Structures are given as C-alpha cells and as structure tokens.
Amino acid sequence: MHQAHDKRRLTPLAYATLLAFSIMPDAAFAQDRTAGTSGTEEAGQLHSVVISAQKRKESASKVPASVSVIGAQQLENQHVTQLSDLNGYLPGVQIENGGTPGKTAVKIRGIGNLGPGPVVGTYLDDTPVGSSNNIQKGAGLVLDMLPYDIARVEVLRGPQGTLYGASSMGGLLKYVTIDPDLKHLEGRIGGGMSSVKGGQGSGRDMHAGVNIPLIKDTLALRASLASNQTPGWVGNAVTGARGINRSKQQGGRLALLWQASEDVSLKLSAIRQKIDANDNSLITLDKNNRQAIYGSYSNNKLFGEPFERDINYYSATLNWDLHWADFTSATSHSRENTSAPTDISHEFGVALPDLGKMLGVDAPIGKSRFPLDIGSKKITQEFRLMSKPGGKLEWLAGAFYTKEDGTQAQTATAQTMAGASIPVLDPLLIVAMPSSYKEAAVFGNLGYKFSDRFDISAGLRHAKNRQRYQQIVDPRSALALLGAVPNTAPPSSSSESVTTYMLSPRYLLSADSMLYVRVATGYRPGGPNIALPGVPSTVNSDSLINYEAGIKSSFLNRRASIELAAYQIDWKDIQISTSTDNGLSYAANAGKAQSRGVELSSQYKATQDWRLGLVIGYTAAYLSEDAPKLKAGKGDRLPGTPRWNAALTSDYNFSLPDGWAGHVGGGYSWIGERQSAVNPARSLTLASFGTLNLNADVSKDAWTVRLYAKNLANNQKLSSISPITNALSGAVSQYSANRPQPRTIGMAVDMQF
Template structure:
C-alpha cells in the first residue's frame, strides 16, 4: 500500500483515509409570566425530561439548560450554530452549512470519529454509535420550526442515555398534537444578508386537528427555507457560491385509547442542499485572506446534501404502581459531501505518470448511508415518593456504509488514463448493542436524598475495508470484528435547602464504544472504548421572590484511553492514545427587574487539556483540546410592553462571545487558531395572539469573524492554504406568523 494516504478536508480538521475516516438575540432559560394589575412578575416553572421523568428544572440534580421554540423564533435561526452560543459550555463548530457541525460539551471534544455528545429526538436517539459513520462531523442540526424546546444536559449521561454521551446530551423536544384544539398556523419571512446575491426567504405551516375529542389528534407541518450565497470565487469568477436550501415535513399523531394509555407516533423528514461551504481562503504563512475576506479558492464546487427520515413510536401506560414506557425508532440518513481535493492530490499526477501528466484536478466524494433501529422499554415508579426507581432495557442495531471516491482529471476535467480513479474505498459496518439500566432515589429526610444508577451494555461490531486504485496500492479487501462489555455508573446526593434553593453533587461515568480497526500490519485489530469520570457540584436557586434565577456548577472530568484518529506514513487508523482533563464552571441567570424587562447573563470557563504527550496527533503535555474555547458568555435583554387593545410589543437583543480555539492540538503541524469573537443580535415585534410580526437582525455589528479553521496540506506535505468558516454577515429580516 502506498505511503501517501488520501487526505480529506472534512472540516474542521483534515483526516486520513481508512479507519472509517473520509479522504480527506435569544434569551435563555425560563420565559416570563407577566400579569396585569398589582400581581407580581414571576419566572415560570420549566418542566424537563432530563432524568426520563417530568421534573422541575430547578430541582433536577444536574446541569441542564432549556431554550424554548418561542425564544428561538425571535431571531429566526437557521440551525444550531445560530443559537448554541447562548447555552453555556455548548460548543458548535460549523464547516459552513447546516448539518456539517461538530458539537462538544464541557470540553469533551471530538478528537476521534465517534460522537462525544448524544442526540435525542423526544424519547429516542439519533445518529451513529460506531466509528465509521462519521457521527462527529455531521451531528443532527434540526431546523427550529417544529421544536417545542431544546434541552442541553451537561456532563456524562451514560447511565440513562447510553453510549457516546460523555460530554452530555442534546435533546430536541418536538411539538405534540393537541387532543382538544383545532389550530392552524402559518408564516413567512424575508431577509437580506450583506454582500449576498439575493434575498433569503422561507415559508412554513402547521395544522393540528382533533379527530376524536380527548382521544385522537394529528398534527402536520412543513417548511422551506432558501438562503442566498455571499461567498465569491475569483479563481472561477463565480459569485455568491454558497446558497443553502432546507426543507422538511413532520406528521405526528397522539392517541389516548384510555385515560391511562398514551400512544405517540411521528414521522419527520428533513433535507439540506448546499452548493458550497461558507469558507474563505487564507494564506498559510501570513494567515491573511488570499483574496477578499469572503473569497474562496477552489476550481470545483464543494457541495453538501443530506436527507434524513426519522420514524418513532412511544407508548406510555400508567399501571398505577409504575409507568411503562416503550420507545421505538427507525431512521435513515443519506449524506453526500463533495470536495475539491486538487490542492492535496493534484501535484501527485506527475509522480504517478513519470512526468507525462501535469498537475490536475482531484474531485473527491464522500457518501454516507446510515440505517438505525432502536428499542427501549422501561418501568418508572411514581414521582414524589420516598423511594423512586427506574428499570429499563435498550437495544439498537445500525448498518452503515461509507463510500469514498477520488478521481484524477486534467485541468479541463478529462479523466487521466491509468490513474483515474485514484482511490475507491468502501467501508460497510454493523453495530449492535444491548443494555440494561436502572436507578433509584432514596429520601433520607424530607430535604435530602441520594440517586444512584448503573448501566451495563454490550456491543458487537463487524467491519469491511474494500479498496482499489493507485493511491491505495490496488484492489484489496479486509474484514474486522470486535465486541466489548461496558459498565457505567452515577451517584448524586441532593439537598433541597428550601423551596427556592437546591444543592447537589454528582459523580458519573460514560463511554464511547470502541470497534474494529483498520486492517494493516502492526496495528491492533480493534480499539477499546474510551471512558471518563466526572465530578460535579452545583447550586440552583430562585431568589428575589421569584424574580431572579441563578444556577451554577463546577466540574472536573478525567478522560482516559482517548480514541485518536492517527496516521503513519499517510495511512489513517485508530488508536487509544493518552489522557485528558477538563475542569471549569458554568452559570446562567435570569432577572426580571420589573416593567416587562427580562435580563440574562450566562457563561462558562472550560480548561480542557491533554495529560501527557500524544505523538500521533502532535500533542504535548498540557496542550489544549481542539475546538474548545476557554471562555464564553452571553448577555440578553428583552422588554415586553402593552399596546392598544390586545396588542403587545417586544424588543430586545443578545450578545454572544466565544473565546479563541484551535482546530488541533496547538503544537501539531496542522494547528491553526481562530480568534475570539462577539456577535450582537437584535429583534422587535408586535402580536395580538393571532398575528405576530417580527423584525430581526443577526450579527448587527457585521462582525467579520471566522468561527473555525482547517489547514489544507498537500499529499507531499506542503501547506497550501487555510480554510476559514465565515460568520454569516449582517442579516436583516422580517417575519410574519398567523395562528388561528
């Protein structure tokens, strides 16, 4: 096999061939309840399902943030990258389009290929648990329209939520049908982005119909959003090269055949279609734009397309002595990512042809197909008892295929005889897991209780590695397999000092599954799971007679046997490499000072670093983990005022700030830093309960920041350029919604 590997630039960090790797103005927390007359303005109670029970956010012994769909709508975000910075400790790194995102919580960054943060839609998980479906680079980026609220659970969630939740969990809670109310809502918006080649526009609608009062209802929704491009390409003369189209639909049914039984069914579809990424080219030496600050430099389009289909069914049956829940899901995700790899492989053409062929073009395509089934059954005791418990079982099966194709053409796009295709790689894999879990809460006094839980899981994996082409040494086929047992735990004492103050500590573990390794001489046949233990202490308080919410937590996480995407002689593989530690604090506050005002201040400090040298990724002892800012914070302010008749008005904004980050270990040859940046978002609107009109401005100060970076290095080791993901320029829009 050749010593020159295929290197994909699957941003934010390039990764080698094989090992399942590609070639390569929002207020946070509770909403405000404002009444008329002399009644007080108080913070509303927020109900979450963090522990798979309905609980008050302020009494859950864990660090949880909630962002409602109504709050998100104020600034009309297009995805996670637009609102994640308002959630403390939540890092989202975008490669330039919705759906190409990497997420991290509490400094547990994606230094391997499997995810470190889990994703749920309602009661069921979505996304791969294995190393070969690229889950870390293509996290679920659900369009916000159909979301009731987003729950972010910080810290390991392995006991209740299973594999790949080491940093925490991102949970989308969708809108549910109403059994008694017929409702139709529809909306449209128009916006303009500075330097863009046209207008952005979107339409959306939803209908809720009770078919049998109190027993059966259905809800259907659909949306379409088109955003104009603002990146130019002087190399080809093309302008506005990065338009993005998003569309989706969802249908849900809620059936209550008896007072004690509820059945929820849902089918969700979402599609992202992007012509190019929002990426600008920078000089690798001076780190200044090679052209304009919104100019890319590629000869071919770098497209991204993703189709997601997700089906789920949940049964809840109140047995009086316990509640029985059965949650089933099936999902299918198809992803196609196109890359112009000419700067990486084009210079190899003379080497492979003895100088007969000049450097040319190297189009690369990555295809990912993932099918996943999940089934969970659990029994949950009634809440509010001196002894509460939960017992459950979980099963998942997933089948994924990763396909990589690297072509070789001359500068006019004609195939190079004898060299095209340079590489064909197919990596089919299967992941199967079974788990049992349980927890119990014992009230030792009326104010003090202790919760403890365990989860045992076993996974089995199969893997094939099918390759062909000059760059990978010709045709070859290899297989691999692995199996492992993993035990995770959680212990959490809680003291409710009074109705407004809760103190807690939490010790918890989690893991990321290992799996078969690339079949090459000298490499272990599989990699082990990496694991961590987290130590956390927190306070949750509601002060000033219900006008101030103040929550804070400190944490220390020890991470070992980290799964590293490494390479040797250009050939990519996986290894368990080294240890890391993440320590820090996070806080979130909401203050209602009166007169319709709501103020918020949230932030996080995260010190995440390698413990010891990790030569395979160029990391030295105490090097920062990639993609994690040390400091981040947000400030929000909103005011609601009464207008004539039933009309109310609101206006406000938010400022989000993120510290500097690295795309890799700071001492690695490919390391590039991204400077800290701040973004101001503004919004204003009026509503009478039926008609709502909103104006919004994202990036009001038109910050020229870049949010992530990757170093583009040729196959012979020459650094060609830095690709920087560009923050969307100032976007001003108007949105109209009607509900009746």
C-alpha cells in the first residue's frame, strides 16, 4: 500500500510535487546554483557570487557593505513577476505595492518615501533610470521590471551616494541583464498558466529568447520577449463588476555585443516594458471599525483607476582595457510615460456643496475624477577610469552627467452623480507642470592595502544640480477662481552643490572571513516646489550619514556562511509630502530622524543538494526631534517599517529515474507590525503577517516543468492602509487599504535549444 515510495508508479512531476509539499521550507533568495558564480568551489560548498556593486567585479562576500543578491534561478523558481514578490525576503527592506505592478515604493533601513522624490536609486546595468526630482513622483514609481533575461538583482543597503549619486541615500536597487554570448547559439521558449483564489479567469505568461553569435568570438545578438497576464480578484460594489484589477505586463530586449578587439568591447541594448492594469487592488474599509464594507476584496469607487506605464530604455557601454587601467563609457537614453487617474469623489465630490457656496453656485454632492499623466525623457553619460586589481593601491575616477525633461498634466473634474458637468465647478483644476533637472558630478574611490589583511577604502563625490519648474493653471479652474491655486506662475528654478563621502576600513580574519566598518553619506535633491499660496517656493535637499559595522564569514569548509551588520543612520531636513487646508499637496522639510538596526543573512549547505537560508532584519526608525509639519513628535515611528522581518527558505535538488532531475524549494517570510503614518493621531497599526511560497520542478534534456504556489496559506492581512478625507473638513469618510495577492498556484513549461 505504500505506493508513494515506489518511484516506478510516480511520474517525475508528481514525485517533485509530493516533495515540495512535504519538506520543511527553509533557505532563501541567495546565490544561484550556476550563473554568476566563481566556478572554483568544490561540490557541497556554497557558491560565491560575483557582483558589480562597487563598479568593479568582485565576490559579494568581499564587499564591505550589506548586499543582497537575487539570482535568475531564484526569480524563476518562484515565478517572481514584480518587485513586491520579494517583500520580506531581504533584511531591512520593505517593498510596497500600490495596488498594481509598476506602482512600487522601496524602503531600506527605514529610509522611505515620506516625500515625493525617490530615496533608493535604481540602476539598469551601468546607468540610472527614473526621475531624480521631487516633481515627477519617482518615489512611488520605482522600476518594476518583468524579470526575464535578468542575470541577478542586487540590493545595496545604506547610502551609495559616492558611486551612484543623488537619490541613493537609502540604498540601491540594481538590475543586471544577461550579456550576449559570443560563442554559443542558444534559445529558450516557455509559458504557463496560473489561478488566483477568487480571480476571474486564469493568468497566462509566455517568454522566448535567443542568443545568436553573428560572428563567432566577435559579434553576438541576444533578443527576448516576455508577457505576464494576472487575473483580477477585486470587485466594485457600485458597478457590480468583478475582477477589475486584471493586469498585463509585457517586455522585450535586444542586446548586441561587439568584441572589437581583445581590449575593446561595445554593448548596445534596447529595452521596452509596458504595464497595463484595468484597475488596482485597493479595497474599502469602514471608518469606525476598519473592517471591509463590501467584502474582503471589494471597493466603492465611482470611477475606475486604470494604470498604464511605458518605459523605453536604450544604452551603450564601451569597455576598453588600456593594460594599465580599464576605461568605461556608459550612455543611456530613456523615456517613461505613466497614466494614473484616481477617483477623488470621497475627497472632493463630497465637498462640492461647500465649494459651490464659496463661488455662489448651488452644487450637489457629486463625484470627481483626477487624471494624472507623467512623462519624462532622460539622458545620462558616465566615464570611469579604474585601476587594475591586485596592487596595493586601487583607484577609480569618474565623471557623470544627466539631463531630465519632465511633463505632468493634472485634471480634476466636478460632476453630478449622473455624470453631468457642474457649471463653474467643473473643472476643479487643469494644470500642466513642465520641469527639468540637470546634474553634473565628479567622483573617485581609493583603496590602499596596508597589509595582506588590512585595507581602507575612501570615496568622494561632488555634484551640482540645476532645476527648473513651471506651473501653468487654466484660469477657468474652480480652485484658481477660489484662489486656492494661483494662475500661471513664472518659472522657478533652483541650484545646489552637494559633496558626499565614504570611508571603509576592512580587516581579513582569514581567507573566508572579514570585519568591516563603513561610514557613508547620501542626499536627495531639493528643488522648486508646487506654487500654492503660503507655500515656500523651494524645498531643500535632505541628507543622511550612515555608520555601519559588519562581519562576513564562511565556515565549515565553506558549507555555511553568515553576514551580520549593525548600523545607525542620522537623517536631517527630511523631505515630506504635506497638504494645504484645501487638500492640495506640496513638499516641505520637516526635521530629523534616526534609524538603528541589525541585519543577518545566513546560508547552510546541509548536503551537496540541500541548501538552507535565514534572514533577519531589525529596524528601529523614528523621529529624533519634533516635526510640527507632520503633526508628530520626537520618538514617533517612521511609517511602513516593521521592527522585525525574517525569512526561512530551502532548496533541494535530487535525481529521478530515466535521466530526470528534480528540485523543490520554498520560503516563509514574516513581516512585523508597522505604523501607517508618522502622525500618531492618524496612524494605525498594521498587524504582522507571514507568507508561505513553494515551488517544484523536474527537468530532462531541454525540458523543464515547474509548479509554484504563492501565498499558499492565503494570508489576508492588510499590507497598507490610508484614510480618505473630506478635502475641506479633513473628516475621515472611509479607509483605502491593500492586501497581498491571494493564493496563486501556477504551472510553467520551459524548453531550451
């Protein structure tokens, strides 16, 4: 009767599935089994991943900073389709999903988006992407790539201002793509289907890629396409529609590598990514008990909130071996267009009668829609000259330039419940906000080896930025007639110079263990502000200094590793988003904060085929002085940051009959309690929650069949919550909240050739 132990009666896929649901899930997103490793490890040892965090290739275990690496195999095994799938698996990192792929914010070590400008830098290979100013709302629009043809994702914790410049004060998110192969013709095609609990229809994904050596050892082309469709699981109680938040992600990449000579190579790359979401996954909660009013996954929007984001990215990277040094030129051009209309009926629609009285109009309670369109064009150029590795003195010198041109169009409507325009009040607002940002910087790093065991690295960067902004308001706008916003204001501008630095001593205890200390600074640019009565015309840059000490060690014949870091961050002149009495947002500076914490990452290879991992993060982030503009005081916690997060993961490889190979894996992540806002009068406590993911695959020759389950226990705890308030009175009418994507189970098939 024990047929489960008779392999002859089980297909390879069934066998892998049984194992996936029977082993204890444990070790996590860490190094890949093959790609990106040094290739010198013995069987049964942990792989050492080579990364480019410090703009030179080196083992992650030797970098004197806190770094996480998520390899291509981990991304694929768990069918990661957006950044928020990694939330909880990185110590000290929170990835917030705004209800759809592409609406993403990242916090590192408690340094998050209290203001509209980004605090975590984003790089695609060698060049930055996304806006640097505080007009283009970059904090909530972090690059969220469909991770196909990605070699790895590197996450650097702590300020990276010396090498990566503005807006990397909290850390850095870096996507590293797969280079074309000059020797081998290869290709890959695959697809799959998935089911979301409560979803309408099924999810579908496909991908295809090919690598073609056009001239062996000289010229190669790599091309890939990917698409992912996710069914919707949220309903609208007003319209009766179900599955409104269905979404589709599409991406494509072309890369051409030319090895012009033994010393010179040129890589050209073009990437396109498009996200289309019919609506988002936000739900409505009661203002008193904060329970779902219309069901666990439903809202009462009067207008849909579709989301569209289109990114086009082009780059050219030249590498030249000068024999005495290495020269790199990295150039990029990118265009981003985002459309994100919002239903503001419960903020402004309910206030229409009072707004009407101010203008002598008899207006009913109605509904209001807020279309928002953001566009940007960005060019970057960086030159680097870097010494050869291995000497007592290692150095790097570079120059950087970027130019961004941004557009933003905002409209607010005023309509009756039947959809008719309300005279005088409609439009509430029509405004265009063109902006520009230019930055030039020089930077350098020096490292000196005082002995075989002790070295010190130091870095310095000096940057200057100039910004221009104009606010063009349609004089017919009701808010302009009321004087809440001025008519078209003259262009405003700002400029600032900032110097950041880094100092990092490192001591090698042995060939496999080291201690390090790191002191580093970072900043986020200030700039022109929204033109509103009584609002300062500019906002100052904010900055921080990070003090960090850590240890990285491999032991048990490199079968186990541990990385432990402790830090303190002092953050001053914090940029925040606040609002006028009329509910109109602007940026301001608001005092100081401090974040202290500890991060642990550990791996253990129990056998040659079984790897376990553990990550733990502790973060205590709070205001270190009173902040009247936030209506918060010294000691109040910064929002969205749990004191604790942890993850336990496991990967196991095994052989099957008839030449099949199997793999099972899984992970359990836990995120502690968070505060929803820094203002204690408005802040709510979000409960802690855990999420279980499992995956299994079998492969033979060119074929791989994979099963995966996300949020297997169907956790429904809130991941975010915010009040919906009357624009004039400030009274809370209801809450808008988000939950993790419900249990998702899928299957994928992949073929390589």
